[in-house]
Amino acid sequence: MDEKAIIPQEYEGLELQARGFTDARVLQDFPIRGKKVHLSIRRRRWAEKGNHKKLSRNWATIAKGSRKIAEFAAFLKEFD
Structure with a gap:
């Protein structure tokens, strides 16, 4: 999957090029x-x-130190 060429909200005021x-x-x-x-x-x-x-x-969806999506990593921690 490739990210679409839509300028991120945090950089809306800047002139950016893909x-x-x-x-x-x-x-x-x-x-x-x-x-x-x-x-x-x-x-x-x-x-x-x-x-x-x-x-x-800035993608905060990935849990730090993990290759799993943050919600899934939190779910697994409950069983640890």
């Missing part, structure tokens, strides 16, 4: 019908016009 994608990240999510779910996601990179400062969307 500059490709980051390396793909693989996320694991809840099993659907007993099957594993692996999502391969590439975040879009942005550059500010004029100074070429590199920016990207």
Whole structure:
């Protein structure tokens, strides 16, 4: 899955240009019908016009130190 070329809300006042994608990240999510779910996601990179400062969307959905989605990681911690 590739992130759409929609400027992130936190950078709305800036003039940005899409500059490709980051390396793909693989996320694991809840099993659907007993099957594993692996999502391969590439975040879009942005550059500010004029100074070429590199920016990207801040994704807080991934639990720190985990390759699982934050909600799923919290669910697993309850059983630990």
